[in-house]
Amino acid sequence: MPTCKDEQDLVAYARRNGASDAVIVSTRDIGVEDRFAAFCRQPQCEQYGRSIHCPPHTPGPSGFLKWAAAHPRALFFKIDVPSAALFSDERRQVFQLLQETAAAIEHKALQTGYRKALAFAGGSCKAVFCHADPDCAALASPAQCRHPQVARPSMSGFGIDVAKLFAIAGWDMQWEGRHGDGTTTPMANVSGLVLLESRDVQRMTI
Structure with missing residues (x-):
C-alpha cells in the first residue's frame, strides 16, 4: 500500500529525473474549467484533432474530474527552460523532455504501488x-500508438x-514571451501532472 513516504520518494525521483521541482497536491484543489480546454479550438491549435491525446479525442474536463475523484493526490512538477x-x-526537444519525464514518473509510481497512476x-x-x-x-484502424511508453x-x-x-x-509561473524588440523573457516553465490513487488518504498530509 502506498504511503506518505512513497509520495516523497516520488518527489525526489522526479527531481532527479528531469524535473526542476515537484510537489504533492490534493486533487480537490486542482482547478478545472471548460474555458481552458476551449483554448485548444478557439483559436484552434494547429494540433487540434491530430492526436489521440488531443481534443476532441479526449474526455475533456468532465473526464478529468472523474479521474481526479478516484485519485485523491497528484504529483505536480515543472521544468525550467530558457524562454528562447x-x-x-x-522547442520540440523541450516538450519531448516534458513528455518523457511525465511518463517516467508515472512508471515509477506504478512500480511503487500506485496501480492506477x-x-x-x-x-x-x-x-x-x-x-x-x-x-x-x-487514430487509425487498427489503433496502435507508435510511442505508448512515453506519449x-x-x-x-x-x-x-x-x-x-x-x-x-x-x-512563480514564468510565461514564455517575446517582446516587441524581439527579445524574450529569460526563463519559462513547462509542467506535468501525475494522478495518484491511494487507499490510505486519511492519514496523509501535504
Whole structure:
C-alpha cells in the first residue's frame, strides 16, 4: 500500500529525473474549467484533432474530474527552460523532455504501488514524437500508438488550471514571451501532472 513516504520518494525521483521541482497536491484543489480546454479550438491549435491525446479525442474536463475523484493526490512538477528555446528549433526537444519525464514518473509510481497512476504533460505528443508522420497511428484502424511508453495527454485539453497549480506549489509561473524588440523573457516553465490513487488518504498530509 502506498504511503506518505512513497509520495516523497516520488518527489525526489522526479527531481532527479528531469524535473526542476515537484510537489504533492490534493486533487480537490486542482482547478478545472471548460474555458481552458476551449483554448485548444478557439483559436484552434494547429494540433487540434491530430492526436489521440488531443481534443476532441479526449474526455475533456468532465473526464478529468472523474479521474481526479478516484485519485485523491497528484504529483505536480515543472521544468525550467530558457524562454528562447521555446521560440527555436529546440522547442520540440523541450516538450519531448516534458513528455518523457511525465511518463517516467508515472512508471515509477506504478512500480511503487500506485496501480492506477495517470500522467499528463503539455503540448501535443504528435508534434513531439510523430512530427514526421502524416497521421497519429492511434487514430487509425487498427489503433496502435507508435510511442505508448512515453506519449502522454496534454493538461490543456482537460481544462486544468496550471496557473492555480503553480500558486498551490508556491512557485512563480514564468510565461514564455517575446517582446516587441524581439527579445524574450529569460526563463519559462513547462509542467506535468501525475494522478495518484491511494487507499490510505486519511492519514496523509501535504
